Amino acid sequence: MKEIKLWRSALSVPAVNRRALEKSKTLAADAVIYDLEDSVAEGRKAEARENLEQLFTHNRPTGMTTAIRINPLDTEAGQEDMKTALACQPDAILLPKVETLANVAAASAMLNRNGAPLRVRLWVMLETPAGIVNAAAIAGAYSHETAGGRLEALIVGVNDLRSATGVAPASGRSYLVPWLMQVVLAARAYDIAVIDGVYNDFTDTAGFEAECAEARAMGFDGKMLIHPSQIEPANALFSPSEAALAEARAIVAAFAKPEAEGHNVIDLDGRMVERLHLEQAEALIAKANHANEER
Numbered sequence: 443m444k445e446i447k448l449w450r451s452a453l454s455v456p457a458v459n460r461r462a463l464e465k466s467k468t469l470a471a472d473a474v475i476y477d478l479e480d481s482v483a484e485g486r487k488a489e490a491r492e493n494l495e496q497l498f499t500h501n502r503p504t505g506m507t508t509a510i511r512i513n514p515l516d517t518e519a520g521q522e523d524m525k526t527a528l529a530c531q532p533d534a535i536l537l538p539k540v541e542t543l544a545n546v547a548a549a550s551a552m553l554n555r556n557g558a559p560l561r562v563r564l565w566v567m568l569e570t571p572a573g574i575v576n577a578a579a580i581a582g583a584y585s586h587e588t589a590g591g592r593l594e595a596l597i598v599g600v601n602d603l604r605s606a607t608g609v610a611p612a613s614g615r616s617y618l619v620p621w622l623m624q625v626v627l628a629a630r631a632y633d634i635a636v637i638d639g640v641y642n643d644f645t646d647t648a649g650f651e652a653e654c655a656e657a658r659a660m661g662f663d664g665k666m667l668i669h670p671s672q673i674e675p676a677n678a679l680f681s682p683s684e685a686a687l688a689e690a691r692a693i694v695a696a697f698a699k700p701e702a703e704g705h706n707v708i709d710l711d712g713r714m715v716e717r718l719h720l721e722q723a724e725a726l727i728a729k730a731n732h733a734n735e736e737r
């Protein structure tokens with residue numbers, strides 16, 4: 443059976459900010475992404491790498507999934523970051539601005555060449571027009587062990603995507619939705635996780651919650667976050683709701699009745715319910731149980 447993993451909240455922490463690094467270990471995010479890329483100024487990359495090596499060597503975060511976002515591997519900074527990531531051995535390495543299969547191949551080859559245990563996964567950020575166009579090819583090529591893949595999650599980079607395409611923030615997300623859905627579809631086609639991009643205004647709780655609800659309805663597993671205050675609402679909004687759980691339990695109970703035996707389709711209070719709904723209901727209940735165990 444596939445391991446159940448929670449992806450509701452993935453907090454980005456600038457690796458240059460020591461106070462935030464310390465704080466990150468105490469937070470209830472499902473995942474923490476230690477960032478060496480855009481949140482770290484050019485002149486402070488070495489300091490940020492050193493901070494991460496100290497953190498992972500002496501005070502390794504536990505109880506959450508850890509990832510390190512490196513700079514693009516075709517830059518000197520990216521090459522140096524990869525050495526740091528290999529030394530730290532997080533659960534995953536996050537590749538920014540992935541556009542082609544070759545971008546992922548380069549990282550995958552470095553992991554193998556450096557003898558890192560296969561447990562180090564790759565996550566990729568899709569945040570350029572080419573990255574979105576190639577989402578399915580990238581997910582298909584690298585998601586399965588048989589394809590030499592360790593790709594575990596896709597994350598959308600909405601800020602870069604807006605910048606590269608000219609879609610203005612004032613238009614909300616309506617023009618982005620077709621591209622976001624392409625990423626969701628690619629992830630679902632190859633059974634990997636998919637995380638929505640950041641919400642920049644971390645003081646606007648209502649706006650953040652609305653975007654989480656929208657992302658969840660679109661099929662995302664969770665959201666990339668920038669501030670600790672976004673963790674609790676993200677965890678709540680990407681967890682199964684009480685109403686959804688009640689519905690799931692009703693479906694399981696209905697199929698457990700003797701009269702449902704041998705039937706793929708039943709009538710539940712005037713609605714058709716199929717066995718695929720039973721599978722969905724069981725998965726939802728398992729996810730909710732897992733989230734409760736993690737508390």
Ligand SMILES: CC(C)(COP(=O)(O)OP(=O)(O)OC[C@H]1O[C@@H](n2cnc3c(N)ncnc32)[C@H](O)[C@@H]1OP(=O)(O)O)[C@@H](O)C(=O)NCCC(=O)NCCSC(=O)C[C@H](O)C(=O)O
Nearest residue numbers: 454455456461462465466481569599600601602668669670
């Ligand atoms: C956005 C911030 C710069 C705001 O910082 P600040 O004004 O210091 O926040 P607060 O004073 O409200 O902080 C309160 C305490 O919380 C800690 N804190 C703040 N942010 C984080 C964090 N991300 N992780 C851990 N801890 C955090 C502060 O240290 C305070 O602690 P204490 O004093 O002990 O109480 C800041 O939040 C920030 O830097 N956020 C992350 C920025 C980031 O990572 N950016 C890169 C990711 S965005 C991205 O990837 C976009 C994507 O690529 C795309 O294209 O879309």
Ligand SMILES: [Mg+2]
Nearest residue numbers: 569599601602
């Ligand atoms: Mg970006």
